[in-house]
Amino acid sequence: MIRVLLADDQAMVRGALATVLALETDIEVVAQIGSGDEVLAKAKESTPDVALLDVQMPGKDGLEAAAELHVALPSCRIIICTTFGRPGYLARAMAAGAAGFVVKDAPPEQLVDAVRRVHSGLKVVDPALAAESLATGASPLTGRERDVLKAAEDGSTVADVARALHLSEGTVRNHLSAAIGKTGARTRAEAVRLAEEHGWL
The missing domain is CATH 1.10.10.10 (Winged helix-like DNA-binding domain superfamily/Winged helix DNA-binding domain)
Known part of the structure; x- marks a missing residue:
């Protein structure tokens, strides 16, 4: 069973993601939270295999929460799941220790596949965003x-x-x-x- 933590500040989106994942026989949603500040404590309590984090949340954003989670619980694989498919977010997510980056308008089966692939040790990145990221290059800002x-x-x-x-x-x-x-x-x-x-x- 793949244990999943969901963090998204929009309750309806969080509920929809939980419903999609719960339809799978090998995936169990063990925690749902609405703020980046809650991620680490809830992950320590629920011991997920995979954490699905939104980027824009109150308190810590998903990228800050990912970095904190990666250090504290390195066995938990992290997927950033966001509406905002921006190349800079992708680079920062990977630097924070995320293993996956998917956009919310992807088909549900892509999300399910990403959870399974990341859990098995692979990296998963939205292909269009990966291409855009390569074209745009790294952030020029220090x-x-x-x-x-x-x-x-x-x-x-x-x-x-x-x-x-x-x-x-x-x-x-x-x-x-x-x-x-x-x-x-x-x-x-x-x-x-x-x-x-x-x-x-």
């Missing part, structure tokens, strides 16, 4: 540029970002300027939008 851009995405001032990240205002301006240049944007807001579209934030 870790610090990403942090600064992420902190500025809600329209925070340079001073606010500097305080939040414990940096000088000059350093924040330099990182923002570099991020704007690397994304090919004209403004900070456009840089945030482009970075989000590529899954770099």
Whole structure:
């Protein structure tokens, strides 16, 4: 029996995924949660073989939760299952230790197949996204540029970002300027939008 943990903040989606998986005789859904902050504790409690994580959830996002889970429970295989098939998300998911990356609009049998294949030790990636990821290349942003851009995405001032990240205002301006240049944007807001579209934030 393949024990599966589901993490998705949309109850209807979570329920639909659980229903699809429960139809299989060799798969059992052992936990369902709606927040990235709950993933590790619930995984320790329910000991799943496979964790199916959404990217965008309240608290920790699925990529942060995946990295934490991979370190704490390396025997649990991780699949990122998201509406947002962005190349940057794929790269970050693999770096976080995920073994699979599927998009929610894939046919149900693809999801079931992904769970079985990942459980058997294989890696599974949506083929269209893999091709796009190769064409797009890796994120041009450094870790610090990403942090600064992420902190500025809600329209925070340079001073606010500097305080939040414990940096000088000059350093924040330099990182923002570099991020704007690397994304090919004209403004900070456009840089945030482009970075989000590529899954770099």
